[in-house]
Amino acid sequence: MATGLLPSQFFASGGRSCCKFPKLPGAKPSKFHSRVSVPRLSRRVSATATPVATDAESLVGFLEKDLPHLFDDQGIDRTRYEERVEFRDPITKYDTLSGYLFNLQLLRVVFNVEFILHEAKKTKQDEITTRWTMNMTFKLLPWKPVLLITGVSVMGVNLSTGRFRSHVDYWDSVDNNDYFSFEAVMDVLKQMRPFKTPGLETPKYTALKRTKYYEIRKYDAFLVVETTTDGLASSSGFNSVAGYIFGKNQREEKMKMTTPVFTARQSQDCSDVIQIVLPLNCELPKLPPPNSSELTLREVSRVYAAAIKFSGAVTEELVMEKQKLLRDSLCRDDLKPADGYLLARYNDPDSTPAFLRRNEVLIWLEDYHFEV
Numbered sequence: 001m002a003t004g005l006l007p008s009q010f011f012a013s014g015g016r017s018c019c020k021f022p023k024l025p026g027a028k029p030s031k032f033h034s035r036v037s038v039p040r041l042s043r044r045v046s047a048t049a050t051p052v053a054t055d056a057e058s059l060v061g062f063l064e065k066d067l068p069h070l071f072d073d074q075g076i077d078r079t080r081y082e083e084r085v086e087f088r089d090p091i092t093k094y095d096t097l098s099g100y101l102f103n104l105q106l107l108r109v110v111f112n113v114e115f116i117l118h119e120a121k122k123t124k125q126d127e128i129t130t131r132w133t134m135n136m137t138f139k140l141l142p143w144k145p146v147l148l149i150t151g152v153s154v155m156g157v158n159l160s161t162g163r164f165r166s167h168v169d170y171w172d173s174v175d176n177n178d179y180f181s182f183e184a185v186m187d188v189l190k191q192m193r194p195f196k197t198p199g200l201e202t203p204k205y206t207a208l209k210r211t212k213y214y215e216i217r218k219y220d221a222f223l224v225v226e227t228t229t230d231g232l233a234s235s236s237g238f239n240s241v242a243g244y245i246f247g248k249n250q251r252e253e254k255m256k257m258t259t260p261v262f263t264a265r266q267s268q269d270c271s272d273v274i275q276i277v278l279p280l281n282c283e284l285p286k287l288p289p290p291n292s293s294e295l296t297l298r299e300v301s302r303v304y305a306a307a308i309k310f311s312g313a314v315t316e317e318l319v320m321e322k323q324k325l326l327r328d329s330l331c332r333d334d335l336k337p338a339d340g341y342l343l344a345r346y347n348d349p350d351s352t353p354a355f356l357r358r359n360e361v362l363i364w365l366e367d368y369h370f371e372v
Helices: 056-069 097-110 182-190 238-245 316-332
Strands: 081-089 092-094 111-124 127-138 146-158 163-171 205-210 215-219 222-229 261-265 272-277 296-300 304-310 341-345 359-366
Touching: 056 111, 056 127, 056 146, 081 097, 092 097, 097 111, 127 205, 146 205, 222 238, 222 261, 238 272, 304 316, 316 341, 316 359
Parallel strands: 081 163
Antiparallel strands: 081 092, 111 127, 127 146, 146 163, 205 215, 215 304, 222 272, 222 296, 261 272, 261 341, 304 359, 341 359
16 A cells, blocks of 8 residues: 655655565556644554464455554554565655554544555465555645555565565556656646535545556446537536426425536437436435426446546537547557546536636446456
8 A cells, every 4th residue: 555655764763675675567667734743653562462374365364454444543453564574665665664654654644544455365475465545635735635546565474473574565657666756756746736626425436546647436326317418518408407406307306416517428429418416315216207308317327437637628629638548548558448438527617717627537448357
């Protein structure tokens, strides 16, 4: 997991490692808050505890239970790590357990961290590889930017003690994962740019992977009300679909506003469709019928999508450019993009400056399988 976002030389407790770290197969060469104190380290400290597990396979189950506590008050079980554990990610490295734990707690001060462990599996006799997602909300900037980092951790096991001796992170979003990676620093900084995402209900998804050019997301099913529109960047039809949730339906039932507004294009031969997401607690059979036959209620049940994010005023040309970049990137990575694409607009253009708007182009994926 990406447990370091600041160079280790800033912290006196960090050490430098002189060892050589394993290369991930297929890898390319080469989180401020006023008046706060650093949270205490993990309370589960025992100088004499001895791990029961003595091989990588039996430690997989331990990691599945322990790693979700990386950034909570419980913390990880430090007795399962060597005192001279070697940690490295593209911009941080330590060679002591105390430095590693200090870095984890420092990140809790600077960021609100959501850590999601997708999978852990034995990849060598003395090695476990984990795949994870981290959503890190920077606390001090007014717009509260969210850093999304995904990747894998290769964790070496000392078979004689059953403790972890090394932990090397590889980020999906950079080519150069060697310490110290300027590319990784720029990847972090560009995610600090302001995007204004309204505090409204939105379709639920988990970001599985973020590459240099796009995210891969796993969506829960959601409901929309839709009608035809006359262009990707057009607002034609918006009043009709918005009217439905504001009470212009056969039961005059009002619903909460949501985000984003989708515009879907299936092909050049089909009309574009504008969609508003319905509140997530709605059930299709219980929804009030529309007043107009031009409105349709339906469930969006496709699962995996690739997304590319951008700001600014939306134009037809810009959307076409972004979808081409996304589709070309997916094909280059041997993924199967479905026909058509979606434009997602999260903000009211009348009240949000163009440079703060969050826009996305999404393409559904076919035959996608997510694994470490």
